[in-house]
Amino acid sequence: MAVSPRLRNTLTLFSARDCVLCHRVRLVLAAKGVQYDLVAVDPTQPPEDLIDLNPYHSVPTLVERELVLYSASVVTEYLDERYPHPPLMPIDPLSRARLRLAMLRLEHEWVPHVQAAQQASTKAQAEAARKQLRDLALAALPLFKASKFFLNPEMSLADCAMAPIIWRLPALGVVLPKEAKPIEDYGQRIFRNPGFVRSLTAEEKNLRELPV
Numbered sequence: 001m002a003v004s005p006r007l008r009n010t011l012t013l014f015s016a017r018d019c020v021l022c023h024r025v026r027l028v029l030a031a032k033g034v035q036y037d038l039v040a041v042d043p044t045q046p047p048e049d050l051i052d053l054n055p056y057h058s059v060p061t062l063v064e065r066e067l068v069l070y071s072a073s074v075v076t077e078y079l080d081e082r083y084p085h086p087p088l089m090p091i092d093p094l095s096r097a098r099l100r101l102a103m104l105r106l107e108h109e110w111v112p113h114v115q116a117a118q119q120a121s122t123k124a125q126a127e128a129a130r131k132q133l134r135d136l137a138l139a140a141l142p143l144f145k146a147s148k149f150f151l152n153p154e155m156s157l158a159d160c161a162m163a164p165i166i167w168r169l170p171a172l173g174v175v176l177p178k179e180a181k182p183i184e185d186y187g188q189r190i191f192r193n194p195g196f197v198r199s200l201t202a203e204e205k206n207l208r209e210l211p212v
């Protein structure tokens, strides 16, 4: 199924307006300076195009001519290989494996609590998700102190997965103690990047102030 002929670029991204996994893909595209058409989707009401293209009807979904990719990790690894500059993965296998594992843990351990906090229908559900995120952030504090970017001296795909979560913490009501300043400092380093600013939807821009 072809996406609408009105779309002008080779790449089309089906993306929600406020979603950490879609933001992760948009951040990779922005870091690489790649042009694409964005189709804004309400994930609870996927459009016909998306239903035809992706058996899970989920976003992010990337379309490039006949190629249709879904799952944020599959999409971002593809983009890093397809558009190699700047590289967003280290070259040695050990560091690559460590970053892949870190991204897997983010997806399995952090993202469900972000989504739960965003979708909570009771105060108790929201508070439980906020507590989980606070605990995860504090447990990861030594990693934020250890290097300029997440587990790596250079910005990588792992930062593209982590920064969208850190960006949302205040809007989700997650208040970190003073000792967590290295996490805020890490966020500010990435938020200052013009690519990060370009990656944001209008809804995501409203979640917090950009650094001056």
Ligand SMILES: N[C@@H](CCC(=O)N[C@@H](CS)C(=O)NCC(=O)O)C(=O)O
Pocket: 016, 019, 020, 021, 022, 043, 044, 056, 057, 058, 059, 060, 070, 071, 072, 073
């Ligand atoms: N494993 C998928 C999950 C994506 C996901 O949970 N997307 C949400 C929006 S943030 C969604 O599309 N939900 C609707 C659905 O899965 O049917 C990925 O990594 O991309």
